[in-house]
Amino acid sequence: MDLAKFISGIDCGDAPKPTAAALEEFETRIGCRLPEDYRLFLLTCAGGYCEGPADFNWPHGDWAGAVQMVGGLRQDNPDSSLLQVRTTPQWPTVDELLWIMCDHGGNPICMTIDPAHFGQIWFVDHEVAEYDKPWTLAEAMSDNWGYVLPLAPSFSEFIAGLYEDGDAA
Numbered sequence: 001m002d003l004a005k006f007i008s009g010i011d012c013g014d015a016p017k018p019t020a021a022a023l024e025e026f027e028t029r030i031g032c033r034l035p036e037d038y039r040l041f042l043l044t045c046a047g048g049y050c051e052g053p054a055d056f057n058w059p060h061g062d063w064a065g066a067v068q069m070v071g072g073l074r075q076d077n078p079d080s081s082l083l084q085v086r087t088t089p090q091w092p093t094v095d096e097l098l099w100i101m102c103d104h105g106g107n108p109i110c111m112t113i114d115p116a117h118f119g120q121i122w123f124v125d126h127e128v129a130e131y132d133k134p135w136t137l138a139e140a141m142s143d144n145w146g147y148v149l150p151l152a153p154s155f156s157e158f159i160a161g162l163y164e165d166g167d168a169a
Contacts, residue, residue: 001162009052018073035119037156047072047080053164065103091126121151121158
């Protein structure tokens with residue numbers, strides 16, 4: 001799917017158009033400049049509920065889910081505000097993971113912002129995530145834990161792999 005088609009399926013409501021200043025402020029708060037492809041998206045889309053079909057597969061080709069809520073630089077909707085979700089996540093997380101959207105089951109889809117995995121897109125299985133004790137990104141990515149799972153090497157590649165139900169990815 002191309003970026004314009006993905007954005008056209010997101011109901012942003014009356015959210016104002018994102019600004020470069022808002023993006024830079026967000027990047028300052030999280031401590032890094034985001035990948036250029038994701039920055040372009042954030043300057044184009046305020047985030048919201050994904051009404052258009054946007055299914056995604058695991059890297060080996062099996063269906064993984066459908067995008068439901070998409071984050072943006074907005075402040076009016078806590079469910080689609082990158083800052084509000086980062087400040088008060090509803091699932092276990094670590095600083096290296098930036099929530100960017102969730103699937104139809106509420107599972108976070110995140111971008112890594114650590115240098116070792118910068119810009120990669122990951123699925124966090126909130127049903128098997130560790131809620132009772134702190135964990136590291138390396139632990140969660142390991143075969144022993146398996147609840148932070150790779151989806152795509154970049155935001156652009158994740159979006160390109162989205163498809164409408166019934167279409168081949």
